[in-house]
Structures are given as C-alpha cells and as structure tokens.
Amino acid sequence: xxxxxxVHHQMLSLKRCCRSVHHCSALIYRQHSRDVDTVRMEEMxxxxxxxxxxRLKMLAAPVNPADxxxxxxxxxxxxxxxxxxxxxxxxxxxxxxxxxxxxKPGDWVVPIDxxxxxxxxxxVCEDEDVMSVCKHISVLGAATVFVNPCTAYxxxxxxxxxxxxxTVLQNGSNSAVGRSVIQMALALGLHTINIIRDRPNxxxxxxxxxxxxxxxxxxxxxxxxxxxxxxxxxxxxxxxxLNCVGGLSGGLVLSNLDHGGTMITYGGMARxxxxxxxxxxxxxxxxxxxxxxxxxxxxxxxxxxxLKLMLDHVCDLMRDGRLTPPPCVLTPFHQYTHALHATVQSxxxxxxxxx
Amino acid sequence: xxxxxxVHHQMLSLKRCCRSVHHCSALIYRQHSRDVDTVRMEEMxxxxxxxxxxRLKMLAAPVNPADxxxxxxxxxxxxxxxxxxxxxxxxxxxxxxxxxxxxKPGDWVVPIDxxxxxxxxxxVCEDEDVMSVCKHISVLGAATVFVNPCTAYxxxxxxxxxxxxxTVLQNGSNSAVGRSVIQMALALGLHTINIIRDRPNxxxxxxxxxxxxxxxxxxxxxxxxxxxxxxxxxxxxxxxxLNCVGGLSGGLVLSNLDHGGTMITYGGMARxxxxxxxxxxxxxxxxxxxxxxxxxxxxxxxxxxxLKLMLDHVCDLMRDGRLTPPPCVLTPFHQYTHALHATVQSxxxxxxxxx
Numbered sequence: 001x002x003x004x005x006x007v008h009h010q011m012l013s014l015k016r017c018c019r020s021v022h023h024c025s026a027l028i029y030r031q032h033s034r035d036v037d038t039v040r041m042e043e044m045x046x047x048x049x050x051x052x053x054x055r056l057k058m059l060a061a062p063v064n065p066a067d068x069x070x071x072x073x074x075x076x077x078x079x080x081x082x083x084x085x086x087x088x089x090x091x092x093x094x095x096x097x098x099x100x101x102x103x104k105p106g107d108w109v110v111p112i113d114x115x116x117x118x119x120x121x122x123x124v125c126e127d128e129d130v131m132s133v134c135k136h137i138s139v140l141g142a143a144t145v146f147v148n149p150c151t152a153y154x155x156x157x158x159x160x161x162x163x164x165x166x167t168v169l170q171n172g173s174n175s176a177v178g179r180s181v182i183q184m185a186l187a188l189g190l191h192t193i194n195i196i197r198d199r200p201n202x203x204x205x206x207x208x209x210x211x212x213x214x215x216x217x218x219x220x221x222x223x224x225x226x227x228x229x230x231x232x233x234x235x236x237x238x239x240x241x242l243n244c245v246g247g248l249s250g251g252l253v254l255s256n257l258d259h260g261g262t263m264i265t266y267g268g269m270a271r272x273x274x275x276x277x278x279x280x281x282x283x284x285x286x287x288x289x290x291x292x293x294x295x296x297x298x299x300x301x302x303x304x305x306x307l308k309l310m311l312d313h314v315c316d317l318m319r320d321g322r323l324t325p326p327p328c329v330l331t332p333f334h335q336y337t338h339a340l341h342a343t344v345q346s347x348x349x350x351x352x353x354x355x
Numbered sequence: 356x357x358x359x360x361x362v363h364h365q366m367l368s369l370k371r372c373c374r375s376v377h378h379c380s381a382l383i384y385r386q387h388s389r390d391v392d393t394v395r396m397e398e399m400x401x402x403x404x405x406x407x408x409x410r411l412k413m414l415a416a417p418v419n420p421a422d423x424x425x426x427x428x429x430x431x432x433x434x435x436x437x438x439x440x441x442x443x444x445x446x447x448x449x450x451x452x453x454x455x456x457x458x459k460p461g462d463w464v465v466p467i468d469x470x471x472x473x474x475x476x477x478x479v480c481e482d483e484d485v486m487s488v489c490k491h492i493s494v495l496g497a498a499t500v501f502v503n504p505c506t507a508y509x510x511x512x513x514x515x516x517x518x519x520x521x522t523v524l525q526n527g528s529n530s531a532v533g534r535s536v537i538q539m540a541l542a543l544g545l546h547t548i549n550i551i552r553d554r555p556n557x558x559x560x561x562x563x564x565x566x567x568x569x570x571x572x573x574x575x576x577x578x579x580x581x582x583x584x585x586x587x588x589x590x591x592x593x594x595x596x597l598n599c600v601g602g603l604s605g606g607l608v609l610s611n612l613d614h615g616g617t618m619i620t621y622g623g624m625a626r627x628x629x630x631x632x633x634x635x636x637x638x639x640x641x642x643x644x645x646x647x648x649x650x651x652x653x654x655x656x657x658x659x660x661x662l663k664l665m666l667d668h669v670c671d672l673m674r675d676g677r678l679t680p681p682p683c684v685l686t687p688f689h690q691y692t693h694a695l696h697a698t699v700q701s702x703x704x705x706x707x708x709x710x
Binding site: 243250268275277278279284286287288290292 | 640
C-alpha cells in the first residue's frame with residue numbers, strides 16, 4: 001500500500017477547514033470531456049446548516065471507473081454541470097441541524113446514492129442522503145464499503161439460493177468486487193472458482209487470491225483447456241456465475257454453469273459483447289441478468305432496513321477481518337490529478353483520495 | 356393448404372389397420388445420420404393390451420425440425436436405437452386395458468413427453484403417456500396443439516406479468532409459434548410488434564400476419580432503421596421479447612425491450628449466437644432466459660392439473676376459431692420421404708403426415 005505525503009496534507013486540509021466552516025475545496029468539472037484534466041480543484045461555499053442538514057468533513061473517497069465515466073459523459077447517470085466528482089467515500093459529521101435525530105457530530109457516514117460528489121473536503125447535505133457506518137473499521141474500509149463489497153453481497157444473496165457447499169464461478173476475480181466475492185463466499189461456506197487473465201505475475205496473484213480464500217484460481221487459457229472437468233469431481237457445478245469482463249471471458253463463465261444456473265453481469269471490462277449460444281438458454285436453461293448496485297439502492301431507497309442490514313452485515317465482516325479492502329494506492333487530495341490519470345490508464349489498482 | 360391424395364391413403368391405412376390389430380407401420384431409423392433417407396417404413400408388432408395399456412390408431416403427426424435433429428443425433432434428447440421418429444401427433448383410442456379409467460375407445464389423445472414415436476399407424480402405450488384432447492377441433496389442430504401453441508402460451512404466461520395493453524415484441528413471427536403468439540396475444544388484449552425477414556412476398560406475409568391480429572409487422576431492416584420510435588408513441592415499450600432466430604435478429608428484440616424487460620429465447624434458426632452488450636444487462640436490467648416446452652412438461656409431469664389446464668385453454672381458443680393451425684402441407688403417411696426432405700430443406704411450412 002503506497003501512501004503519498006498523507007500526514008502533511010491532512011494537516012493542510014485541517015488548517016483550511018478550520019479557517020472557515022463556510023468553505024470547502026472540491027474537484028469540479030464544468031464540461032464532459034475525455035480529458036480528465038478538465039477536473040480542477042476549486043473553493044466552494046457551504047450553505048449554513050439548518051433543519052435536516054448535516055455538515056461533513058470528508059475523510060477519504062476512492063476514484064472509481066464509474067467516476068471517470070461520469071466526467072467523460074458516458075455513464076447512464078450524469079450530474080448537472082458544473083459538478084463535483086466522486087460517488088463514494090466516507091465523511092465525519094461535524095455539525096447537525098436542529099431536526100436531525102439519527103446522526104450526531106463524530107459519526108461516520110457514507111452517501112447512499114450515486115452523484116453525491118465526494119471529492120471535496122467538506123459538504124452540507126440532508127441527513128437522508130447519508131447513512132451512518134460503523135467506526136470500528138478503517139477509514140479505507142469505510143470509504144470503499146458501500147459499492148464493491150455491497151455489490152458482491154447482493155449478487156451472492158439475491159439471485160440463487162446458495163447453501164454451504166455450493167460453488168460460485170467468476171471472472172475478473174482480481175477486481176475489488178471479485179476479491180469481496182472470494183472473501184464473502186468463504187464466510188458463507190461457498191466454493192469459488194476464479195478466472196483471471198494471464199499476466200506476468202500470475203503465480204503471485206493466484207497465491208494472493210488463494211490466501212483470501214479462493215478454492216481455485218485459473219487463467220482464461222486453463223479454463224478453455226484443460227477445462228474444469230477435474231474441479232467438478234471435487235465441487236458441484238456452479239449455480240451462480242459472475243461476469244464483469246464480457247466477450248470471451250463471459251462465455252467461459254456461462255458455458256461452465258450448472259443446468260438452471262444464473263450468470264450475473266455487473267461489468268464489461270473487455271468492452272466486447274457477450275456471445276450467447278441459443279442452446280445455452282434453451283437446453284441448459286441458464287438465465288442471464290445484470291446487476292447495478294446504484295439502481296438497487298434507488299429501488300430500495302425507502303427501505304432503510306434493507307440498506308442498513310446490508311451495510312451492517314458487510315461492516316461486520318470487515319470488523320472481523322474476514323473482508324479486507326482491496327489493494328489501494330492512497331493519494332493526498334491535492335494530488336488528485338495523479339489518481340485520475342492512473343484510473344483512466346488502468347483499473348488494476350483502486351486509487352483513494354485522502355482529504 | 357396442399358393435400359396429397361389423403362383420402363385414398365386413409366382408406367389404405369384403414370384397410371391395413373383392420374387386417375391386424377397386432378401390427379402397425381412405423382417410420383424407423385436404426386442409426387443417427389444427417390441423411391434422412393435412413394428413415395424407412397417398417398412393419399412392427401404391437402404388444403397385447405393389458406392393465407394400463409391403451410391401443411391407439413394414429414391419425415396425424417407433424418414433421419418438426421426437432422424430429423429431424425433427433426434423427427440426425429443433434430438433439431439434446433435422443434431415443435435408444437432403433438427408434439420410431441416423430442414427437443407430436445394425435446391418435447384415437449381403439450382399445451383400453453382393464454385398469455384404464457380416464458380413457459375410452461373413441462377418445463383423441465396426444466403424447467405428453469417427447470420421444471413418443473408418433474410416425475406410425477398404431478401404437479400400444481401406457482395411459483399415463485398420453486392426455487386426452489378435445490374432439491371439437493380439427494385433426495390438424497389436435498396434431499399440432501401440444502408443442503407450438505403451448506410454447507406460445509407458456510411464454511406469454513410465465514415470464515412477465517402482462518396485462519391488457521402491454522406489448523410483446525418477437526422475431527420469427529411467421530413461425531408456427533410466432534403465429535400462435537400473435538393470435539393468443541390478441542385474445543389476451545396484448546399488442547404485438549412482429550419482426551420478419553425481408554423476402555419477395557413481404558407485403559403478402561405482412562397482410563397475412565395482420566389478419567391474424569398482429570398490430571405491427573416490420574422487416575429486420577425496418578427495425579434497424581427507422582426503428583420503433585414512432586410505434587412507441589402508440590403502444591408501450593415491450594416488457595416481453597420472444598426470440599427464435601438469434602444473431603442480429605435477437606439483438607433487435609433485446610435492444611428494443613423496456614427497462615426491466617425479459618427476452619425469452621426458444622429457438623436459434625439463424626444458427627448464430629446472440630450478441631449481448633453488457634450495458635443492456637447492467638443498465639437496462641433486461642433478463643435473458645430460455646424456454647423449452649419439453650423440459651417444462653417433464654418438470655410438470657406429475658402436475659396433471661397444470662398440463663390439462665394449458666391444453667384445455669389452448670384447445671378452447673382453437674375451438675372458438677381464435678387460434679388456427681399454421682399453414683401446413685399435408686402428406687399421406689406413405690409419402691413420408693417427401694415431408695422429411697422438405698423439412699430438412701426449409702422450416703417455412705410445417706409438413707403433417709396423415710395416417
């Protein structure tokens with residue numbers, strides 16, 4: 001884990017924060033552009049805290065591929081411009097309005113919906129836009145808990161009735177969601193078969209994923225030949241497949257599912273369509289569905305119990321050490337340009353801005 | 356509708372039937388081969404009728420593409436060899452065993468499961484292998500009711516909660532299932548948007564499908580451009596899409612579904628895989644499923660009420676004239692070679708053997 005001058009910068013931002021409760025620094029884009037250099041740090045006014053308002057000091061916020069797509073204008077949800085970037089992160093409550101009952105200064109909160117604009121040092125928002133999160137996990141854990149691990153949680157929970165001993169097959173197993181799947185599956189007593197792309201440090205990555213709890217880790221080439229026949233003598237064929245790659249790799253997940261299985265697509269990293277033989281649908285009776293946590297949260301916006309249950313369950317796993325944040329590169333807030341460029345170039349490592 | 360010497364042949368087969376109750380003529384294949392000339396008419400012994408047995412005189416049996424695939428060995432269900440061809444048809448009960456209570460001589464019956472071997476003049480089977488069918492419909496209707504119209508019935512019923520005014524989008528609309536979908540949708544108060552391949556007699560076919568009740572009939576080219584925008588000002592976007600073609604045409608169905616819609620694949624006539632963009636699954640939340648009536652029947656084998664309910668419902672529509680058999684070429688049983696070759700060459704018209 002790399003830390004870039006984090007202590008120095010936190011002091012700076014604390015100083016700035018103390019200077020005025022009415023201002024914050026924010027990463028703002030005023031137009032949609034493929035060039036992320038259009039994102040600039042600007043000073044913003046904060047409105048006075050009234051009624052149901054809460055004022056937060058943001059602690060940490062990741063730079064996710066979806067954030068980049070929003071800046072570039074290619075995401076299905078776009079913010080009115082100018083907009084503050086960032087959809088995920090954790091903030092500490094500094095001040096609450098007179099009508100706020102569920103939150104108090106010192107609490108940690110995460111934004112519920114996408115489009116919050118988390119890349120800022122401070123923000124005043126409504127209490128219903130955020131949800132409190134356990135303080136017994138790391139800042140990094142809290143900043144990254146509500147998208148990727150919750151995506152893994154829902155996909156393992158909502159699509160197939162999986163009981164201990166069942167198998168889950170996934171590609172993109174090295175992704176943040178993939179790693180959460182491995183760890184949550186272990187906690188649930190499920191086997192995982194994990195597909196990765198071939199790469200120079202393959203043996204090292206296989207070892208790393210196995211240390212998280214992966215039963216099997218194979219390259220795409222190995223799944224094509226010799227295939228999974230030997231593995232299926234040891235564990236049942238998977239009822240659930242998870243695909244964040246698409247193209248050929250999605251086909252490898254689909255074609256190895258059990259009869260009646262379901263493949264959930266939650267990403268398309270290869271930027272190639274899935275090729276689905278009709279017979280897989282007709283005679284293997286597989287179902288293809290998609291999952292997008294943002295939509296799930298919107299559909300369950302009024303169902304606070306469900307949201308809270310999910311967040312608490314995932315935080316419990318984090319607190320117990322059974323779920324760990326993915327490998328991250330920590331970047332001081334003012335060095336945001338580095339994090340943006342690095343995320344545009346590769347999704348391999350998650351970059352997290354530390355305010 | 357073409358009738359090839361049917362009266363003459365029916366007299367012949369009646370004579371043969373009267374000659375001996377212990378024999379029948381059957382179309383038998385002794386090996387799997389792409390060459391359907393390996394199918395030969397042979398005389399077969401019939402076992403004596405005992406206990407739960409029923410003896411049938413077969414009246415009519417279609418030649419479906421699945422029958423050809425079974426002969427060629429490329430179907431997921433194959434019969435032990437030598438086997439009698441044909442999976443669908445209608446027979447009249449001539450004799451019942453002492454333990455048979457639900458059937459009596461004179462009843463019409465259809466086989467429940469695939470693999471029955473319907474291409475024969477007579478058969479002795481167990482009473483539980485067949486289901487009685489209403490005699491107020493035509494022989495042709497009864498011979499073709501239990502596969503294609505029932506496939507249409509289940510697809511309209513089991514995958515999306517469709518209420519009057521909803522829209523169904525399908526390709527292969529000229530197929531036997533496609534025509535059933537049009538007529539049943541009309542009976543249910545649903546709109547249909549029907550995609551066909553461009554062809555010389557296009558205007559004629561469009562008129563024909565509209566006369567069955569199709570709201571809109573478009574060629575694949577028209578769906579690509581100008582698209583369905585104007586239609587969606589008149590009817591809601593479809594929650595249900597039906598695909599029996601695959602490839603590009605399947606993509607046209609998928610990409611025009613409503614958010615949260617379902618596409619059911621029940622055939623792959625183009626023999627090309629579906630190309631599914633990840634974003635359709637993730638952001639449009641469409642579901643892809645397959646449907647295979649043979650499997651559905653096997654899964655519901657013990658649930659006679661469900662089976663009977665479906666068959667009665669479909670037969671009611673036929674009796675009322677709201678559901679008509681697809682265009683068929685009727686072929687005397689002994690001219691089976693013609694029907695087999697014609698079905699291998701084209702699925703355009705259904706060939707029905709008349710015993």
